Structure formats: C-alpha cells, structure tokens
Amino acid sequence: QVQLQxxxxxxxxxxxxxxLTCAVSGGSISSPNWWxxxxxxxxxxxEWIGEIYLSGSTNYNPSLKxxxxxxxxxxxxxxxxxxxxxxxxxxxxxxxxxxxxxxGKGIDYWGQGILVTVSS
Amino acid sequence: xxxxxQSPSSLSASVGDRVTITCRASQDISNxxxxxxxxxxxxxxxxxxxxxxxxxxVPSKFSGSGxxxxxxxxxxxxxxxxxxxxxxxxxxxxPYTFGQGTKLEI
Numbered sequence: 001q002v003q004l005q006x007x008x009x010x011x012x013x014x015x016x017x018x019x020l021t022c023a024v025s026g027g028s029i030s031s032p033n034w035w036x037x038x039x040x041x042x043x044x045x046x047e048w049i050g051e052i053y054l055s056g057s058t059n060y061n062p063s064l065k066x067x068x069x070x071x072x073x074x075x076x077x078x079x080x081x082x083x084x085x086x087x088x089x090x091x092x093x094x095x096x097x098x099x100x101x102x103x104g105k106g107i108d109y110w111g112q113g114i115l116v117t118v119s120s
Numbered sequence: 121x122x123x124x125x126q127s128p129s130s131l132s133a134s135v136g137d138r139v140t141i142t143c144r145a146s147q148d149i150s151n152x153x154x155x156x157x158x159x160x161x162x163x164x165x166x167x168x169x170x171x172x173x174x175x176x177x178v179p180s181k182f183s184g185s186g187x188x189x190x191x192x193x194x195x196x197x198x199x200x201x202x203x204x205x206x207x208x209x210x211x212x213x214x215p216y217t218f219g220q221g222t223k224l225e226i
Contacts, residue, residue, distance in 0.1 A: 046164070046207055046218035061215040095163055099211070106154040106169040106211050108176075113163050 002027040004096050004111035012090075012118050018083040022096030022111055029072060030054050034099040035079045036107070037070060039092040047092075051099060052079055086118045122146050122210050126219035133224060137198045141222045143191045143208035151187045152212035158221075159204045167206075168193065200226070 008020035022035070029035065037049040050060035052070045060068050069082040083090060096111040123146040133139050143153065151171040156164035166175045168184040171191055181196045195202055203226050208219040 045220050046209070048209075048216040048218070059214055063215070104152060104170040104211075105173075105175075106152070106166070106209070107156075108166050108169075110163040110166070 149212035
C-alpha cells in the first residue's frame with residue numbers, strides 16, 4: 001500500500017516562498033507514475049497545481065506556472081513543491097498524490113493534506 | 121481550460137436510496153474522467169477512473185458511466201458512511217480540472 005505524507009511549514013509570510021515535501025512509502029518514486037500536487041480552498045475548490053514524472057519532466061497549471069517548481073529526490077523517495085511570491089490567496093490545504101500513467105488510471109493515492117496559511 | 125460542471129451542487133437522500141450525480145465537461149474528454157469522495161477534514165478518496173472503473177477496494181455500490189462530455193456517478197443502497205462530497209476530474213487535457221463538488225447529505 002503506497003502512502004504519501006506532506007510536510008512543511010504551516011505558516012508562510014506574504015511575498016515569501018512556500019516549500020512542501022511529500023514523502024512516499026510503500027512504493028518507489030522511480031516507478032512510472034506522475035507525482036502531483038493539488039490544493040483546496042473554500043473559494044476555488046480543488047485545483048491541480050502540477051506534476052513531475054520519474055524522468056524529471058514536469059507539467060504545471062498555466063495559471064500558477066510562473067511561481068511553481070516541482071522537483072524529485074529519488075535518493076529520499078520524495079518530491080517537493082516550491083511556490084514563490086505567495087499571497088493570502090495561496091492559503092489552502094495542499095495535497096500530494098500519485099497519478100498512474102498506465103491504463104488511464106489517474107490518481108489512486110493521496111496524502112492526508114497539509115494546511116498552509118499565508119499571513120504576516 | 122476545460123470546465124467541469126457537476127449537478128446538483130447538493131443532494132439530500134436517505135439511507136437505502138440510490139442517487140446519481142452528473143458531471144459535464146465543456147469539451148470532449150473521451151473517458152478520462154475520475155470520481156472522488158471527500159469527507160470533512162479528510163483527503164479525497166479515489167473511487168473511479170476512466171469513467172467506469174473502480175479503484176481497488178471500492179465497493180461495487182459505486183458505479184460510473186459516460187464518455188465524451190457527459191458522465192454520471194451512481195451510488196446504490198446508501199449507507200451512513202457514504203454521505204460526503206463528491207468531485208469529478210478530467211485528465212484528458214492540461215491543466216487537469218475538477219468539478220465544484222456535490223454534497224450528499226442525509
């Protein structure tokens with residue numbers, strides 16, 4: 001059973017950088033899957049942020065692309081999200097998840113989520 | 121971006137009922153449609169992929185259908201643990217997008 005666990009600061013100052021890590025257990029991050037970040041706010045609902053493949057190839061939501069970087073650390077079996085120039089609108093619960101690329105299987109496993117508040 | 125529109129936004133039902141939730145895409149997404157269930161304070165749980173396939177461990181009371189732009193999620197014989205918010209998601213075109221959710225209440 002694959003498990004994902006988000007970690008990082010729960011409070012970030014406006015104009016600062018939000019950095020989160022997703023640790024993967026019960027499976028290898030080097031398997032042929034996409035590793036993704038999704039966030040959820042009361043106002044905008046669920047929003048797909050972006051994804052990274054085992055090769056390092058990435059896809060980002062164009063609305064966020066200028067501020068987002070997703071990276072992979074195979075040695076630690078984890079992947080990360082970096083979000084720059086944050087504002088109060090980036091306050092959300094952030095989820096990491098696995099998107100299976102074969103058989104059109106989509107997202108199968110989710111992390112528990114981490115609430116990040118942007119405030120001074 | 122592809123817009124995903126769910127209806128209804130909320131739905132009241134009783135234990136034992138059968139309910140259907142609809143998801144409409146603003147353009148053809150083939151069958152790249154997923155359904156998720158979310159309970160308050162919890163992460164979404166993956167129910168269905170490719171419009172009609174159940175993820176491992178998901179009970180057969182959940183079923184999905186559709187292709188192109190119109191999709192449905194049906195839940196039969198509702199039990200108390202089924203009451204939650206349900207979301208659809210298209211993963212045919214970037215950026216992948218979600219519906220606004222359907223809250224299923226007792």
